Amino acid sequence: xxxxxxxxxxxxxxxxxxMGIAFGFVGGLFGLGGGLxxxxxxxxxxxxxxxxxxxxxxxxxxxxxxVGLVQYLRRVKxxxxxxxxxxxxxFPLTIGGAHVATLIPSRALRFAFVAFLVLLALYIARxxxxxxxxxxxxxLPLPFATVVGxxxxxxxxxxxxxxxxxxxxxLTEFFAMSQTVAQATSVAFSVPGVFISIFVYARAGDVDWxxxxxxAIGGMSAASFGVAVAHRLPERTLRFLFVAFVLIxxxxxxxxxxxx
Numbered sequence: 001x002x003x004x005x006x007x008x009x010x011x012x013x014x015x016x017x018x019m020g021i022a023f024g025f026v027g028g029l030f031g032l033g034g035g036l037x038x039x040x041x042x043x044x045x046x047x048x049x050x051x052x053x054x055x056x057x058x059x060x061x062x063x064x065x066x067v068g069l070v071q072y073l074r075r076v077k078x079x080x081x082x083x084x085x086x087x088x089x090x091f092p093l094t095i096g097g098a099h100v101a102t103l104i105p106s107r108a109l110r111f112a113f114v115a116f117l118v119l120l121a122l123y124i125a126r127x128x129x130x131x132x133x134x135x136x137x138x139x140l141p142l143p144f145a146t147v148v149g150x151x152x153x154x155x156x157x158x159x160x161x162x163x164x165x166x167x168x169x170x171l172t173e174f175f176a177m178s179q180t181v182a183q184a185t186s187v188a189f190s191v192p193g194v195f196i197s198i199f200v201y202a203r204a205g206d207v208d209w210x211x212x213x214x215x216a217i218g219g220m221s222a223a224s225f226g227v228a229v230a231h232r233l234p235e236r237t238l239r240f241l242f243v244a245f246v247l248i249x250x251x252x253x254x255x256x257x258x259x260x
Contacts, residue, residue: 097157
């Protein structure tokens with residue numbers, strides 16, 4: 001072993017540990033798993049192909065999702081019928097989406113991810129603008145949760161960003177759930193999908209464990225601090241900050257995609 005290799009490995013670990021802290025803080029600030037933060041950053045600054053960025057970011061998602069689930073179960077009473085419907089409908093779509101993601105060209109997947117980020121930003125911006133201006137809806141019947149499960153599972157598998165991107169706003173708007181209950185429900189049904197997704201990506205060789213593990217350790221240590229800061233900011237301000245972050249990331253990833 002070369003004399004400087006242990007030092008280089010330590011610096012590598014510490015560098016991604018610090019990045020994980022940043023990802024965890026931002027993820028906690030915006031109420032998201034670190035995947036949506038980590039994927040564009042790994043693509044922009046480290047030139048990871050889209051599949052490798054998504055698979056590696058899943059390593060960051062697993063511990064934060066498990067810790068979040070335990071915390072939510074201590075504080076929130078879940079409707080397990082809804083969780084069951086979401087899990088059953090999302091799981092096969094998550095597997096299928098992950099398989100598709102590992103097979104299509106990286107450039108095409110990155111362009112699709114950019115389009116997804118732009119649409120997500122527009123949707124969140126609309127919800128932020130309408131905050132407090134709309135009357136609550138009557139909750140939809142339980143069978144309509146299958147639609148939420150299908151959409152969330154497909155997005156989770158294809159882009160490795162977790163089902164909460166779709167499910168949380170849909171559960172609050174159409175199923176009369178509070179923000180906290182919707183987030184807890186989303187975490188509960190998405191955890192099995194995260195595990196199967198990382199298995200699919202790892203089997204295809206699209207996980208860099210030497211990057212993912214320090215990112216995960218750093219993310220776990222900082223997510224709670226991001227949540228604490230989020231509680232001190234107005235919700236509308238927080239949503240618009242998230243929109244700005246997503247649009248900037250999408251623009252940078254688009255530039256990267258054109259260089260492939």
